[in-house]
Amino acid sequence: MATVAAPPRPKAYDQTFFAPVSIWLTTTDHKLIGIMYMFTGIASFIVAGIFALIMRVQLSQPNLNIINAELYNQLVSAHGTTMIFFFVTIFLTGIANYMVPIMVGARDMAFPRLNLLGFWLIPMSIFIYYAGFFTGGALNAGWTGYPPLTELKYNPGTGVDLWVFSLAIWGVSGIMASTNFLTTIVALRAPGMKLTRLPLFVWAQISTSILLLIVGSPLVAVLVLLEFDRQFGTHFFTTDGRPVLFQHLFWFFGHPEVYIMILPGFGMISEIIPVFSKKPIFGYSTMVAALFGIVFLSMAVWAHHMFTVGMNIYVETFFMVMTMLIAVPTGIKFFNWIATAWSGSVEFTLPMKFAFGFLATFLIGGITGVYLSSVPVDTQLHQSYYVVAHLHYVLFGGAVFTIFAGLYYWFPKITGRLLNTTLGEWNFWTLFVGFNGTFLVMHTLGLEGMPRRIVTYNGGYGEEGWGTVNVIITISSFLLAFSVLLFLINVIWSHRNGELAGDDPWEGNSLEWATTSPPPPYNFDQVAPVRSFMPMRDIRAGRMAAAVVADPSPT
């Protein structure tokens, strides 16, 4: 890392960062909105993490009765809903909100006020969901909320209604954000930034936005139909109707949602690995093609969540084959990342450590996905702890590790200061060990027949070993929580006391490193014309050439 003299801190930014609340409430600056998205995401992460810890304590031994089944079901549902809708998606929207306009060389998003409205719908959505806990019980049917269990007859409380309204608002917000991202990327690119020169993170954001734009509306539609069943006496999904139709519609949103949560992470990894390997990304165009392969395939695989509901085997075969095909573009991305680092000069800074943590763990999630895609095998694995392990390897090993990688990578850009390395190392290793300790043995629990979403197990015949394994999981989950605590301490400490980063601490490739850290409200004084997909590298080379010309002293 080059030593850089402390840059003059942009005044306007400092003033807003510690400004009165009114500025935060009314700003249309994509950076401040991005920060608010990220804060909302992290707060949701903490809340949902605490729910998980409570559930882990309840499950640590057979026959515990720390929380009752009704509360357990509410926590299961709230953990899933909060992590998926209010943490990962929201956090990634935030980091994209901050970075995408800067990476394409724009001054702001295309629709700053829409951006503002879209953000403020999210706290409203969260508030409505959590109101359920104070009005007789929140959603208690899992984050998927399958009817007839969510129908009025079996669920007379308001929790389900609040969940429906909450997610409908969330869906509208997501559609707003997606429109905004696509317009920004299409219309506001810097001179010379052709589509073939977009950073891969921006490409990932394009594919994510397209996905959310397409599947956000079906989500809202299916929730509205469910609400009609509940309040207006229709029979779309009741016992007299077609309960499985809900699953089809829900998973048409639900599966692409997995990719909405993972594609931006893929984008970040595609930014981080080349920078710290000192090599360009291997196969830029295949990386982009793979992204769109995933977008296309992810909308044709939804029924693999439903292999036990009793479909025609040829329909099941279609969804099985489509699901397996997703392994191909994902595999291409994996191999290209490895080829990018291969024979490079790889510096294992913290972002790179998290990127490699992602590669090492997401691989397991990908491989277990192939087992699950096989219809016959899935009849054993479906709705068991194997699925819980798989989805956490995908979403924690995938999304959370990439979020940490992205945060360690871009924190200096956002705050002007580096995150503390010692705390960061502890964060990484406790996270890596805690994560694997928590979720690796969940595979075997599921293989032995432990269903997910059960409040307790009797530990009796055929379950003798479950208590031991569950204790290991619970202890590891607390190590995981400790790791997140270290991270929070690091953020709080470093944003004031961290080492000054300078504008370009990592010798990055994309335009965000061309401006100051933190960037001024208008992002750039001027953007040099973009001549390749690594514009910052060109700018740095230009500066070095200019320095050589300006320095007449002999070498």
Next chain:
Amino acid sequence: MTHPTKSAVLRGPRGKHGLPRLRLLAAATVLVAAAAVAFALPALADQGGSGISPFLPQADSPNGRNLWNLYNWISIPAIVIFVGVEAALLVIIVRFRRSVRPPGFVPPQWHGHPVIEVVWTVIPLIVIGIIGVLSFVELQNDFTKRTDAQTQMDITITGFQFGWRYDYQPDGVQVVSNGNQATPMVVPVDTLIRIRTQSQDVIHSWWVPYLMGKTDAVPGYDNYTWIQPQKVGLYRGECAELCGAGHSTMQILVKVVSQDDYRAWVQQQKTQPSPSPSVKVSKTASGAFTASPSPSPSK
């Protein structure tokens, strides 16, 4: 030819670049992993109940056993890919890290390689093609034909909040299993039994891992599966689809008995029918479902 001194060998090529603290952590990770493996090894011999077996249940019904087979076949490419990729990551960590590179080293600036990229597109296609064909064959063998074939016995399983009702045909016997104190579904050994699953309220899923995969019980239509138990014994299972506050109490027991014992059991059921179904299990808002151990093992 110069011989490196012993200390130089011990220090390795990097010398001062070593990071003892990280190595310690890495070593700790390896130790934890080794401990986990050591923990797992005895479990491999003792199938069932260890909580740490890496295989599918080795089921005692031919269709369940076929799933076990298929899982093992998928595991071969899965393990190869897993080991290969993780090894590649380790090679990068060990050989290509900046601290082992000479100062000022500029790596080759590859932008891609069409042939290599085609290769690692086609190889996964072939692998998943094989897995797909194997899965489809299994799907045709065990998920359609046997279900429709002439069976020796039919059992209709009806899920309700929170328990199961078993209706036997042609024997005309009914067994109701309510909540945690699972009443066993008694079946004769070596008999092809067709199972029809239904629900009378919300969606449930009937799952006995050591016999066969799960089948959902959905209100509005029937699903079918079959078992042909090959061993006398007791098999546990439980509902696999979240169905309300009593979900975890929807325990399942299947008791496989000899043909003679089964006949005797049917006679006894006909003279002394089990109590009529008490379906009304209230959804307690605050009531805890205290789980007590299932009936003791007899296997």
